[in-house]
Amino acid sequence: MSEPIPAPSLTLHPIGYVRSGKQVKFQTLHQPAESTEERNLIELLPDQDYEHALRDLAGFSRIWLVWWFHKNPNWRPLVLPPRGPAQRRGLFATRSPHRPNPIGLTPVKLLGVEKRVLIIGPCDLMEGTPVFDIKPYIPAYDSFPDSAAGWTDEVDDGFDGPPSFTVRLTPLALAHADWLRTNWKVDFTARLLELLSRDPTVHRGRRIRRRNESQFVIGCGAWRAVFRVETEVVEIDSLEAAYPLRFLGDAEREGIPDRNAQLAFIARWKQEKGVTDSPTVRGVKPGPTTRRVRPQ
């Protein structure tokens, strides 16, 4: 083998930033879902003549975004993809964010161009993600629908079709979800139901762990859901604030998502030290489940 040529280090400058409002990873999809109705923005930087660079782009219904996983400090050669069985895969055979050069690549619907702002459809980028480049998506060059997709083909065979589990919320969990939605406009139940209806088994990548003999916990960004599984039914017992009070009350700690909502939740629902262990809360009796959900 010939001697490798030492690679120069490169300096890249963002051309703009994503405004998706998604403050935590849990809120962002693993890949953009075509079926969801979403409007996100990419704001390009001023004084760079990017307005001219955007000329002629509006005629394309899709664009590629080349971007930086700026919230990922490290990379790993083997990763645990969130879909499918808990099996590690070689990083380069996945779309994991944990890459030596954390570059993301996402095709998104282009809904409009207004001066230096692009209006785009569903995306898998968090709020504030730096964008390095934009290219038109050209089906003749970029689409090869018959290509083999390695291990994802096997996993998707089991994933396509109807969800495997029915998910229900207890009255307490319903009360938590309604209170969060009404008072804080926090609503992560659709994503929670989607994930649990597919596979509620313990999995680090899906942030599911066992809490005790009968209960499991799934991390949902700033929140958690406690649930049980019996054959093909998942019952969500309660929702919880994910951060402990000592973090929430520490003004030095920056960037805690939904901080005030978490503090108010703990006060309202008497959540002790960031954990609701008892499902019995004044005014809400644990009892038969009231809502059965089968996500589309």
Ligand SMILES: C[S@@+](CC[C@H](N)C(=O)[O-])C[C@H]1O[C@@H](n2cnc3c(N)ncnc32)[C@H](O)[C@@H]1O
């Ligand atoms: C599985 S990756 C796929 C990204 C891109 N479509 C790709 O294939 O390169 C998408 C996930 O990256 C994470 N993510 C999004 N924006 C990020 C950011 N700025 N920094 C770190 N992680 C981010 C979110 O958890 C999201 O669900």
